[in-house]
Amino acid sequence: MKKFYLVAPSIKLPLAKSHLFTYSSEQELTVGSHVSISFGFKKITGIIFEKTKRPPYPTKNISLIEEGLLTKNQIALARLVAEYYYCPLGSVLKLFVLKKTKKQTPPPKIKERSVFKKITLSVAQKKALATIKKTKKNEFLLFGPASSGKTEIIMRLAEEIILSGKQVLILVPEIFLGHHEIKRYQERFIDQSKLKLSSQEIAFYHSNLKNSEATYIQEKIKSGKIKLIIATRGGVFLPFQKLGLIAIDEEQATSYKEWDSSPFYHAGKVATFLSQLFSAKLFFISATPSVDKYYQATQKKIFLIKLPALKIDKLKVKPPVIEVLPSRLWLKDNFHFSLDRELQKEITNLIEQRELTAFLVAQRGESRSVICQDCRTKLLCPNCKMPLNHIKNNFKCFHCSFKISSLSAKCSKCGSFRLIDFGFGTQSIADEINTALPQAKIALVDQENLNHSKSRQKILSDIQSGTVDILIGTYAIAKGFDFPKLSLAVVPDAESFYGKSNYFFDEQYLANLFQLAGRVNRPGSKQTGRCLIYTKNSNNLLFQFLTKWNWEKFLKQELENRQALFLPPFGKILKITYKSSKLSPLEKEVKRVYNKLSSEFKKELTVSIPTEKPQKRRTLFQQSILIKISGQKIPNKVNDFLLKLGANWQINVDPLDV
Known part of the structure; x- marks a missing residue:
């Protein structure tokens, strides 16, 4: 006797049409089965x-x-993600079967760290745990400065959840940080606690795994054999059996958002859906929580747990001394980084004391951009029209695969081969410090080095063993690391960070400065650390929040500013982007949609086009329309219009790149 099933094809379909089709089978099949269809x-x-x-x-x-x-639950989650992010169901399903293969291989074991030292809870930590267990709410914002004991709270809860027979998911914003975190959890839970987990019951899931390794982890999670999962953003799509706790570390990090392809999901939002499906506790954790999550907490939508800096017996964590200084780390004409004598002397003293120094730099590679020495034209990618960056012996585009040898490149305007670096990146700072301080052992923490597992493991090992004197990196070094020997943090050029046109730039920029400063004066350090911010504008109001060490005051000020402009969380933003290989049809379609939105929905929304001309990304032209809605709910007739957009349109809900 035939049975009938609704099947979602694994292809992209128009949003306005049904994504489920009826098929039949002689055999009884279960929901979630993978099938072949005509x-x-x-x-x-x-x-x-x-x-x-x-x-x-x-x-x-x-x-x-x-x-x-x-x-x-994965089927239910796919529906929720497809509906919220205006994405075809077939495209969403690919996130769940990513890297699936018949072959299964256990990933290489990550060696455990030293024996876990028992931690005594502070009064504030005990009170926080008691409050969490008592409240009926399932969503929490765990807010406390660096070294306030947030991780210890999560570890205690994770232990109880696993003992009750459920699974725990810990999300981290970067792969590099994940390797750091899994060692902490292994140190804590492998043979050291009531759990006595084996190394096979803890896993780290991320995008750099081989297909066979990813499949192995997925199957072990599905069978319930893996109890504790550390993962980057894709971890929200894993096949959990009994999920009891989700913790999102550094919840403010922009890397939780998918930037490149639809669905443009945010792991925090998907985790909210996941928490509701499993009735699991969900924790957003940060020393610098996002404006959005802080607002939700003030509105009682999520439960706010605040922790002060740790004060236990002899351990008292002090905020670092923060100095905002006039820029003096440039050579004339702003071309190169220069280490001044005063800073050089301080770093030398720290090296002699076996203390660590860290530099936070906006750009990896040799420079921020490359310019022609004769006509001052900036060298741009021929595909993306974005500035090229000097990486080793090439000028490279970070937005596509284009690169050209630095020996053969020439100016597009005057044809000159006299091209020079402008500004500085991680590598040029390393070169300058290596020249000034040849005895210093330097580690570069940027994407060029973190993408390779061997170099990533070596960097971690060297930092943990104390053989590194100076860390030079991009935002990765400011996120969640525990560097007990870090005594000096330096931002050599506070104006060089990108994204100033985005409404949330101040939030992200200042959060990273707070996070960097928070790496100084960790438990176990001498508590004499400093953070130096070199700037051309020492009167910038953002620095006042930093020097007073008051992130919450900034949040309150930022909420006032956004409320006045109906920006998130008081309004909602969508970015719709049209892509085409031909320029003329793109311009006509963007104009048509813009005119329709601005004329028919002028009471419900504000419409703008952020770029005057279409841009080319790789092989396609593209142009976006920004839609701003006053309020969080998308009006029904706007929703109906969005669902009828053609296949060449992509809809980005809650975009970060505006």
């Missing part, structure tokens, strides 16, 4: 979403590929 004249794959009744029309048969590939 779709039009093609053979493709799909996922069974639900069983259904016989329809009044003939159906095609399906053949089974894999029984129960997705769990029922």
Whole structure:
């Protein structure tokens, strides 16, 4: 007897059309099964979403590929993500079966760190734990300065959750930080606590895993054999059986947002859906929480838990001394980094004392950009029209794969080969310090080095063993690391960071400065650390919040500013982008949609086009329209209009790049 099923094809379909189609099978199949289907004249794959009744029309048969590939909660999560982010169901499903292969290989073991030292809870930590256990709410903002004991709170809760037979998901913003975190959790939970977990019951899931390794972890999570999962943003799509706790570390980090392709999901929002499906506790953790999460806490939508800096017996964590200084780390004409004598002397003293210095730099590579020495024209990528950056012996585009040898490149305007670096990046600072202080052992913490597992492991090992004197890196070094020997943090050029046109730039920029300063004076240090900010504008009001060490005061001020402009969290922003290989059809379609939005929905929303001309990214032209809504709910008729947009349109809900 035939059974009938609603199947979601694994292809991109128009948003306005149904994404579920009825098929039949002679055998009983489970929801979530991976099947082969005929779709039009093609053979493709799909996922069974639900069983259904016989329809009044003939159906095609399906053949089974894999029984129960997705769990029922993954099916439910896929629906929620597709609906919220205006994305075809088939595109969302790919996130759940990413890297799936028949072969399974355990990932290489990460060696455990030293034996765990028992920690005594502070009064504030005990009170926080008691409050969490007592409240009926499931969503929390855990807010406290660096070294306030936030991680210890999560570890205690994770232990109880796993003992109750449920799984724990810890999200981290970067792969590099994940390697640091899994060692902390291994140190704590492998044979050292009531749990006595084995190394096979703790896993680190991230995008750099081999397909066979990712599949191995997915299957062990699905069977319940893996209890504790550290993961980057894609971890929210894993096949959990009994999820009891989700913790999002450094919740303010922009890397939790998918930037490149639809669905443009945010792991924090998806984690909220996941928490509701499993009735799991969800923690947003940060020393510098996002404006959005802080506002939700003030509105009682999520429960606010505040922790002060640690004060236990002899351990008293002090905020660092923060100095805002006039820029003097440049050579004339702003071309290169120069280490002045005063700073050089201070770093030398720290090296002799076996203390650590860190430099936070806006750009990796040799420079911020490359310019022509003759006509001062900036060298741009021919595909993206974005500035090229000097990486080793090449000028490279960070937005596409374009690169050209620095020996053969020439100015696009005057044809000159006399090209020079403008500003500085991580590598040029390392070169200058190496020249001035040849005895210093330097580690570069940027994407060029973190993308390779061997160099990543070596950097971590060298930092932990104390063989590094100076860390030079991009934002990665400011996120969540525990550097007990870090005594000096330096921002050599506070004006060089990108994104000033974005409404949330102040929030992200200042958060990273707070985070960097928070790496200084960790528990176990001498508590004499300093953070030096070199700037051309020492009167910048943002620095006042930093020097007074008051992130919450900044949040309150920023909320007032955003409320006046109906910006998130008081309003909602969507970015719709049209892509085409041809320029003329793009310009016509963008104009048509812009005119329709601005004329028919002028009472419900504000519409703008952020770029005067279409931009080219890789091989496609693209142009975006920004839609700003006063309030968090998208009006029904605007929603209906968005669903009818053509296949060449992409919808980015809550974009970060505006």
